[in-house]
Amino acid sequence: MSSKMQPVRGTRDLIGADARRHHAVAETARRTAGLYGFEEWFTPIFEDTAVFARGLGDTSDVVSKEMYSFEDRGGDSITLRPEGTAGVCRALVSNGLTQTLPQKVFYAGPMFRYERPQKGRYRQFHQIGIEVLGAAEPLADAEVIACGWQILNALGVAEGVVLEINTLGDAASRDAYRAALIEHFSAHQDKLSHDSKVRLEKNPQRILDSKDEGDRAIVATAPTIDAYLTPEAASFFEAVQGYLTLFGVPFRRNPRIVRGLDYYSHTAFEFVTDRLGSQGTVMGGGRYNGLVEEMGGPATPSVGWAAGMERLSLLMEAVGNDPRPPRPVAVIPQGEGAETAALSLVQKLRQAGITAEMAYRGNLKRRMERANRQNAHAALFVDAAGAIEMKNLDSGDQYALSEDAAIAALGG
RNA sequence: GCGGUCGUAGCUCAGCUGGUAGAGCGCCAGGUUGUGGUCUUGGAUGUCGCGGGUUCGAGCCCCGUCGAUCGCCCCA
Numbered sequence A: 001m002s003s004k005m006q007p008v009r010g011t012r013d014l015i016g017a018d019a020r021r022h023h024a025v026a027e028t029a030r031r032t033a034g035l036y037g038f039e040e041w042f043t044p045i046f047e048d049t050a051v052f053a054r055g056l057g058d059t060s061d062v063v064s065k066e067m068y069s070f071e072d073r074g075g076d077s078i079t080l081r082p083e084g085t086a087g088v089c090r091a092l093v094s095n096g097l098t099q100t101l102p103q104k105v106f107y108a109g110p111m112f113r114y115e116r117p118q119k120g121r122y123r124q125f126h127q128i129g130i131e132v133l134g135a136a137e138p139l140a141d142a143e144v145i146a147c148g149w150q151i152l153n154a155l156g157v158a159e160g161v162v163l164e165i166n167t168l169g170d171a172a173s174r175d176a177y178r179a180a181l182i183e184h185f186s187a188h189q190d191k192l193s194h195d196s197k198v199r200l201e202k203n204p205q206r207i208l209d210s211k212d213e214g215d216r217a218i219v220a221t222a223p224t225i226d227a228y229l230t231p232e233a234a235s236f237f238e239a240v241q242g243y244l245t246l247f248g249v250p251f252r253r254n255p256r257i258v259r260g261l262d263y264y265s266h267t268a269f270e271f272v273t274d275r276l277g278s279q280g281t282v283m284g285g286g287r288y289n290g291l292v293e294e295m296g297g298p299a300t301p302s303v304g305w306a307a308g309m310e311r312l313s314l315l316m317e318a319v320g321n322d323p324r325p326p327r328p329v330a331v332i333p334q335g336e337g338a339e340t341a342a343l344s345l346v347q348k349l350r351q352a353g354i355t356a357e358m359a360y361r362g363n364l365k366r367r368m369e370r371a372n373r374q375n376a377h378a379a380l381f382v383d384a385a386g387a388i389e390m391k392n393l394d395s396g397d398q399y400a401l402s403e404d405a406a407i408a409a410l411g412g
Numbered sequence B: 001g002c003g004g005u006c007g008u009a010g011c012u013c014a015g016c017u018g019g020u021a022g023a024g025c026g027c028c029a030g031g032u033u034g035u036g037g038u039c040u041u042g043g044a045u046g047u048c049g050c051g052g053g054u055u056c057g058a059g060c061c062c063c064g065u066c067g068a069u070c071g072c073c074c075c076a
Helices: A017-035 A049-056 A061-065 A085-094 A138-154 A171-187 A194-202 A204-209 A213-220 A231-247 A309-318 A339-351 A364-373 A403-409
Strands: A046-048 A068-071 A077-080 A103-112 A124-133 A161-167 A264-273 A281-288 A302-308 A329-333 A378-382 A388-392 A398-401
Touching: A017 A103, A017 A124, A017 A138, A017 A309, A046 A049, A046 A085, A049 A061, A049 A077, A049 A085, A085 A103, A085 A124, A085 A302, A124 A138, A124 A309, A138 A161, A138 A231, A138 A264, A138 A281, A138 A302, A161 A231, A171 A194, A171 A204, A194 A204, A204 A213, A231 A264, A264 A302, A281 A309, A302 A309, A329 A339, A329 A364, A339 A378, A339 A403, A388 A403, A398 A403
Parallel strands: A329 A378
Antiparallel strands: A046 A077, A068 A077, A103 A124, A124 A302, A161 A264, A264 A281, A281 A302, A378 A388, A388 A398
């Protein structure tokens, strides 16, 4: 047992039902995002460390202690991407696409974070995400959110998932609010939890998010951002909510939502569920202005979200959404010398676009049992002369027919 | 990085106050040169996560370690 190779901590294999769910998440999201005009980009899985260090801001744990960074043989500092947005912004600049805005991007793939693994959280995990790059209009925020909502619905997991939105305001609002929060929490500093005392130094808004009982009482009396919003920031947030209502996307205001990464401003949102324990955020995002500039491009107002594929798969499993592979047709040679005729038939079926299988070995009983296990919907018995009988494995009906008739009947 | 719980067959799990392993499912083969999902008979599979300690003797007790899991932190 000890010599058995195991995947490294925080990684895992996706096989069978897990693999099918994972694939369904990516495929459903890709297709749905396509309906909204998003096109998929494939950016590298690793980047120059500066792409993330600069992009995400150094107050986040993601940068300060969770990155998989290493020096390559040429002496460059390389980092396995911990999230998708920074790489997409870098690619926008690298490819000169700042001249052709807006760009609507979909991505899906592995991300890496050195964290303590938990259910729905791995060191190699997978995200899907979309970004609208180069649109300052609140309509873009609403469109991005609506697309996310449609994906959750298409996956059948929208039940029990709630959209919570908030605004972080523009720079002026944010600074004023931050000052107010520091004042409020400093006044109660002695009653704050240890974690929140640290937050007060690093990122006071994070205290709003605290799960500590004692903190919550202090948070309850904390000011909300509304009084500190500039008129522009307030009307922007109003507009986003108006479009969401127009699009029929239900939401609820949660003034305690903050974002983990530094680049966010204005709209912040999370799709949350209570079915996943402490990994309740299923899709999260918001507006970010300034990230593209960090990559050396022009100011490019943008908005997007990312979702954890593992968490979406977990939700699919919880609601019993179990994608099945297509039901094959089982081709079964009958009698001596029938193998050649059967093989030629199975190949013709496949070329006609029909999912067909023929077992490598086994007697008739074994082949039938195997057909059953594969959930085959029909069996085609072929004899040495090439004569075919088709049996419907659901109804049990069986009759002889020609090869062409069989292909036609099976939808080829 | 911190705290709680748990590691026995491919899977789900049982195993008494310590006496060197069991069930169900699954798998393989037979009953059936022949038409499946039913039934029936038989069979294979474990250094009891790993390492050390206590003991005449450890799956069970102790220590360590690795892994999973739950919560914190953080985040999707």
